[in-house]
Amino acid sequence: MRYLPLTEQDRREMLAVIGAKSVDELFRDVPQSARLPGKIAGLPDHQGELEVERAFQAFAAKNISPSAAPSFIGAGAYRHHVPSTVDYMIQRGEFLTSYTPYQPEITQGTLQYLFEFQTQITLLTGMEVANASMYDGSTGTSEAVLMANRVTRRHKALISGGLHPHYRRIIETTARWEGFSTVIGKADVEGLEDLIASIDKETSCVVVQNPSFFGHVRDFTKLAAACHAAGALLIVVVTEVVSLGLIMPPGEMGADIVVCEGQSIGNGLGFGGPYVGLFATREKYMRQMPGRLVGETVDADGKRGFVLTLSTREQHIRREKATSNICTNAGLCALAFTVHLTLLGEAGFRRLAELNHAKASELADRVSAVPGVQLVNESFFNEFTVRLPKPAVPVVEALAARRILGGLPVSRLIPDDLSVANLLLLAATETSTEHGMGPLVSALKEVL
Amino acid sequence: MSTKYTNEHEWIRIEGDVGTIGITSYAQEQLGDVVFVEVPAVGRKVAKGESVAVVESVKAASDIYAPITGEVVESNAALADSPGDVNAEPTGKGWFFKIKFSNKAELDGLMDDAAYDAFVKSLG
Amino acid sequence: MVESLDRSQGRAGAPATAGSSTPATFTGNRALQIEEPLIFEMGQPGRCGVDLPEPPKVKDRLNGLRRNGEIGLPGLSEPQVVQHYTRLSQKNYAIDMGVYPLGSCTMKHNPRINEKVARLAGIGDLHPLQPVSTVQGALELIDSLAHWLKTLTGMPAVAMSPAAGAHGEMCGMMAIAAALEAKGERAKRRIVLAPESAHGTNPATAAALGFTVKPIPANARGRVDLAALKSALGPEVAAIMLTNPNTCGLFESEIIEISKAVHEAGAYFYCDGANFNAIVGRVRPGDLGVDCMHINLHKTFSTPHGGGGPGAGPVVLSAALAPYAPYPWIVKQGDAWTVAEDGAKVDGKPLGRLKAFHGQMGMFTRALAYIMSHGADGLKQAAEDAVLSANYVMAALKDVMTPAFEGPCMHEALFDDSFLKDTGVSTLDFAKAMIDEGYHPMTMYFPLVVHGAMLVEPTESQAKEDLDLFIAAMRSLTERAKSGTAAEDFKAAPRYSPRRRLDETLAARKPILRWRPSNSPPGGDPMRQAAE
Structure with a gap:
């Protein structure tokens, strides 16, 4: 097996050092009734690279790719040209096969690009701080609602009928099982929805999308003011991040949290994932943010360096009191995003x-x-x-x-x-x- | 004026019907460099045992519980800019908040100086 | 003061005790280690790394909301971009470079064929909302992976959409909440039991769903204390969350008694599958009485960790929980595949939707390529080699380090810090010294139940010669640490990495989370400054 370096001779020598007769002895804690007599039945054995590649070409041949057919589908995933440099960079082993940068001395590469990424997100969205990315825009939106509930200590989210229906369903699912309520706007086909009258003293946040699911470009300045007057937060979702090159950013409209699907920059369609969620907010809410944050500091020689910071918000320290159960981010997709955006400038x-x-x-x-x-x-x-x-x-x-x-x-x-x-x-x-x-x-x- | 201690390593200094609360020297040592303190808003009514403040180091976060029922009458706003005061002077400049209380009897179960010293020693 | 203990050790940012004896260079670079500014310090207006055609002039249809003013993005040419990120990459340690024994993370070899097939246009360049008639191969691919996962775990159903392990936990625990709701017991069963050694995600997930987390104690052998568990079970318990093999690297030998007791008490068994790599192909979680288990495709099935994601966390489900699986899932109708999406008429009571579209397809592709490359025989062999390697490392180090528990272990070897007692060297110092020897440190201070824990997971990917060198290096470090004279030396480590210890206290006290012109070094670009 080409991925396994140990030879039969190695295995014998290693067992001798351990003092075990066979590898079965190492599995002696497995209850007798759960021990399988041999390999699991009904599954094929290992294959060479050529055979594997053929199998995937067969899968691919049964699909019609937008690379080979005119495509006009968007709805939260957009086909853009990704420069070759992007894919080359994310395939460098030092990025591809590195783990979460918990040892900053030997992961400055990851940490610095994430710091640059965070800065780019604040600039695009017109916000003050951004995290090191979320799984994607859809899950990030649900995390934004949870964050607004924490900040306001309220439990009712008002959801625009212009929000992507998948995003809406994820919020509803989270609400159902994590215990908060939602008020859902009717599908806003015409782009004329006005949510101001629906905000009340229990509203934790209003969630809108710009451009909306149906494509309308809206000004949420008045909505932001109404939210703030009522003590609620305005969450603006952007599923097509390229729009921020042409449209007034949510930060200028008064948004408190901005969540974007970042797929359009650097990341292919990929049949829906993995993508990259962008998450930005106001500095005063920094400690209520979910996800990883990279911060600047100095090393023992006084040189500038970067570290994961404010980790006490996170599950590995705060456990049941964490701001979110999220452990990972979308590091490599964030790299693709930041390389592409750097090329664009x-x-x-x-x-x-x-x-x-x-x-x-x-x-x-x-x-x-x-x-x-x-x-x-x-x-x-x-x-x-x-x-x-x-x-x-x-x-x-x-x-x-x-x-x-x-x-x-x-x-x-x-x-x-x-x-x-x-x-x-x-x-x-x-x-x-x-x-x-x-x-x-x-x-x-x-x-x- | 007397000082009492909880087994959560908080101290409360009693002056009349107001108690000043902070964490002990042992607690700040266990935490390491304090990087952030969240203190309660003045006017907040708190119940004994309620989580009212948070103290954080780089790798740890601890809740601070009200050792007595009452109303927060003052909070140490200076800690926002200089959380290191908690390390430097845990029982001085590093105090967290003050509670005006009505039922002093709630303090009866707490430790005095000698009892707390013995408690810390027992932790090794 | 509830959760302060022992996680504050090794305060970063301890002042340097030993200066570098090598002379400084003019640029600050050291041969292949090149100091690199931020892109914001390099950009020039007028430079661009792409060539796009002049847009045709059209009338704006932007509702009067055209963006005004500079965004503030720097302009760089393509060669500058390539150099920038290449230099950054050279500041990272990676699996491709050597032993990466990070316990509980399973840093195994990432085959490149997986990358290649994920980039085939007919797989990587598909829109998730194309008509299903145009993506039959993609749906078949997902279904093939689902089949493997179900067969390898001995479980009847799988929810493919969770984006990562923690997301999978959320999915599994929601399914449990849904099953309880269906039985009218959700309000009554509010307690989730989890060992203190659990991953932080377990209590975080349970708490997010409104459960109260109660710890269950371990016995002296590092396993769940069965008697204590039995007495904790009752009509208020919803579930147990248990990692198996557990986070101490040990197989829960009484797992069948545990699952039996949990089920008899009317509760469910959530298994954290983070450590599935130790048993894949040899033990089926379904035979252990598991109700649901997430599978970290980026651990067991080698999809790249990518500097912290993306992951993928499909969840296998027992017959009891299968009816509550979230949308979407793949259905085969005759010869054709289709997708059950929100609102579809289905049997069961789906718990909702957790993610847009179909899940982490790119990770499915890579994981399936890995699985097909290994086959049933290779997966079993990989698990055995992972376990063998961990036991080998433990056996070869047990006379100089201190294993936390009696062996054999599964795929990771856990040591405590008692071998460092009175040396003045902490677990953190020891780990940082490994960096100078060319290794990524093992997982430290986790699990929390072991003092100064060091969790070593060599994986199946290392040759014996490389394990032998690693063992020799570790032995040499223990010898130095115990010499009684090297504490200062350890505290100054690492010395040869692109950065030395970083001041995490400063970072947290005065958070700088983005670049601003004012927080660049004086004069801006340090390179340009050096040249002037």
């Missing part, structure tokens, strides 16, 4: 955002010119909603049969609301081309 990031908006504008104009298709949005960044003259699910199936990944039928994520049956969510990014948009428009004309 101020100029590149802004231009990328402009390009996305321009491509989406073009797509919106062309699709809404198809007879029967109606553009719902007045505002959007790189994703918008259209109303079709018939249910969207069979339309998308028919497009898929023509090898076009023609957006997301909203009803897939909101199955219990018949009013969304005809809605289709379409996204465009810098990767969208005429070779994709043209066929989509012609195919739509055929299938509608």
